Amino acid sequence: VTVEMCGGVWLDKPCDTAMYGSKPCLNEFSFDPTTGMSSFCAPSPPPPVSPPYSDCQFVFSEVRSGTSGLLQLGFVDVKSGTDPASPTNAVSSATNPGGDPPTGEEPIYAVNSDLTQKWLDRGCCSSTLLLSFSVASQVGYYDLHTANDYSSRDPVSWDFQCRPSSSSAWVTLDTQTSFAAPTARYTSYGGFVVSPFPPVPPPSPPPPSP
Helix, strand or coil: CECCCCCCCEECCCCCHHHHCCCCCCCCEEECCCCCCEEECCCCCCCCCCCCEEEEEEEEEEECCECCEEEEECEEEEECCCCCCCCECCEEEEECCCCCCCCCCCHHHHCCCCCCCCEEEEEECCEEEEEEEEEEECCCEEEEECCCCCHHHCEEEEEEEEECCCCCCCEEEEEECCCCCCCCCCCECCCEECCCCCCCCCCCCCCCCC
16 A cells, blocks of 8 residues: 555555545545455546526515615626636626616626626616626626625525526526625625536425325
8 A cells, every 4th residue: 555646556545435534536546444445446527517508687685674675786797617716707788677777877887897886776676687698608606796885785685597598497596595795895795606507396296096
């Protein structure tokens, strides 16, 4: 046996992480001192990848002050990967269906990376921010940033939904309820990693016996 190192050597660790809580380098030979068995540690399968989405939307239902009033955000960022350093998905249009944004505080100001500007909706709540991407993109992470003033307007409850095309149904990728939004201004909510695939609903119960 040798110490753990990559390069096709024998290791004194088993491959079974669930049983032993450790895993040697991928593609290594492993020896289990408990059973005396050796095995080859195959590479782990690649993580699931998000399908490409043409649009995403935030459906806000509550701000810090309650379920009515004004809602505002300084910046909204949707990324293609689950890492905060992943590329930001380019937005071709940002709209506020059914909303009431004043001139100079339209939804496009939520995606222009300038925190001195903001999107404000006087029609909260419900309030929707709809983002259309320049090209269909994967989605694995998003973040919100507070605007310049009035923390009472910060959203705290919302659904984050995406769809592959404008004719497709919306798929909910994340839901937040009564989230502890930061009170500081121009501040990130901390970021949210989303599942590449929505949860599968449980099967329907069998019909009752006659």
